[in-house]
Amino acid sequence: MxxxxxxxxxxxxxxxxxxxxxxxxxxxxxxxxxxxxxxxxxLSQLDAADGGVLYTGSVTLPTGEAYSWQMGALTDGLLEDDWTTAAESFAALGHPVRLRLLREILGGRRTAAELAELDEVGTTGQVYHHLRQLTGAGWLETTGRGRYEVPPARVVPLLVALSTTRS
Known part of the structure; x- marks a missing residue:
């Protein structure tokens, strides 16, 4: 058997x-x-009858940087929140060039000059505009003059957000 x-x-x-x-x-x-x-x-130990969500990840980037992270939220809190506050964060991810810049930054290109050299990202001014949008929404932070990185607490959530778009 x-x-x-x-x-x-x-x-x-x-x-x-x-x-x-x-x-x-x-x-x-x-x-x-x-x-x-x-x-x-x-959730049963918390008596959370309405449930909740959990997202977690353990990631090693091409640069060798490793991140382990998890976040959970109860359903009732999520449904009661003002969802309009998430609009800026989602909007920042809603442009193909910004997604490309995030991918390149996670891959090791960290300076505005390196990013501006990429094909199909636009002019240097346009690249800076996109970097400002991503920084303002919290998807990027500056680490020095013209250097950018995805904050450690945003690496896994970014990859989770991208994974939700897969069929």
Whole structure:
């Protein structure tokens, strides 16, 4: 029986891999939801009947910088918040050049001069405009004259935000 179960598991995993190549959602079972199950356990200890959300990540960038981070929020607090305060942050991410600049900064290009040399990001003035928008929304911070970085507390949330756009 153990061999039959192992073969069935391998067949399911192979089908999931082949389906993923075709853009299909893989089959998930209860063991695949370890983070969700942990969240539910924490929420039950808090008597949070309406639930909550959790996002977390452990990331090593191409530069070698490593970040581990997690954030959780209760549903009732999120639904009661004034969502209009998030508009500036979302708007800053809503431009293709700004997303490209963030990706390049995470990849190691940190100066405005390096960023202005990139193809298809516009003039130096336009690059500075985009950098100011990202800095004003908290997605970037200056670390010296003309140097930028994504603040450590924003690296994982940025990647989470990007991952939500995948089908």
């Amino acid at each position: 153990e061999l039959e179960q192992r073969v069935a598991d391998l067949e399911r995993r192979l089908a999931d891999l082949e389906g993923a190549r075709r853009g299909e959602t893989p089959h998930l079972d209860e063991s695949d939801f370890w983070a969700l199950n942990g969240l539910k356990e924490q």
